[in-house]
Amino acid sequence: MTLKDKVAIVTGSGRGIGKAIARKLSSLGAAVVVADIRFEEAEKTASILKGEGGKALAVGTDIADRSQVEDMVRQTLSAFGKVDILVNNAGWDKIEPFTKNTPDDWDRVIAINLRGPIFCTRAVLDHMIERKYGKIVFIGSDAGRVGSSGEAVYSACKGGVIAFMKTLARENARYQINVNCVCPGATDTPLLAEITGGETGKKIIDAMVNAVPLRRLAKPEDIAPAVAFLASDEAGFITGQTLSVSGGLTMC
DSSP: OOOTTOEEEEETTTSHHHHHHHHHHHHTTOEEEEEESSHHHHHHHHHHHHHTTOOEEEEEOOTTSHHHHHHHHHHHHHHHSOOOEEEEOOOOOOOSOGGGOOHHHHHHHHIIIIIHHHHHHHHHHHHHHHHTOEEEEEEOOTHHHHOOTTOHHHHHHHHHHHHHHHHHHHHHGGGTEEEEEEEEOSBOOHHHHHHTOHHHHHHHHHHHHHHSTTOSOBOHHHHHHHHHHHHSGGGTTOOSOEEEESTTSOOO
16 A cells, blocks of 8 residues: 555644654555644654655644635645645543533533534545545544543534545545445543543543443554555545444444
């Protein structure tokens, strides 16, 4: 499998799953735009990719801001001349019962997990249609497939991402654009650590592990190979599909 001469944008790739995806795509030959709201983290990831012999560009991007998303794509085109791959990875969550959520929580979760991927996709789509080539991979969640206690609005957003992905796949197949979704289960990332602190958080993690047949959390490096495959030409006849990488948490 190779991504030689391809150009990929990976949102939220300063750390966690996005960082692992960026490193995997780079290792396969892609030039990677490391887009993250935390610009310093993006720079660190880009530096790692360059140190490993890859081509990389760090861009500070809040995907909830459409103007910043459009600027991210302009910088990509200026640096590399094209966009072959978009990985909509950036996300945010807050674990608590829905009745304790505030409207501000809803707005933030929706802005980052649903509107953001929509903005990013729209920003690259005309370019991909013109070239009649593109690979778009959404990072969903098994929460969007089966629901997840304490993640009501997040689950709604990820379910929306899955439906959005399927429609995009149907609309853009004529342009040879493949659109798919990878749904991680609970993954050991800095974000998970942030939202599950303290004794209550430990109980949440233990419950997550017990629910997984393979009896462990995923690592970011478990997710990245599935994304790389769907971003490659070896997956050229796969579109509109949702793949869970969750240790068997869901089997459907």
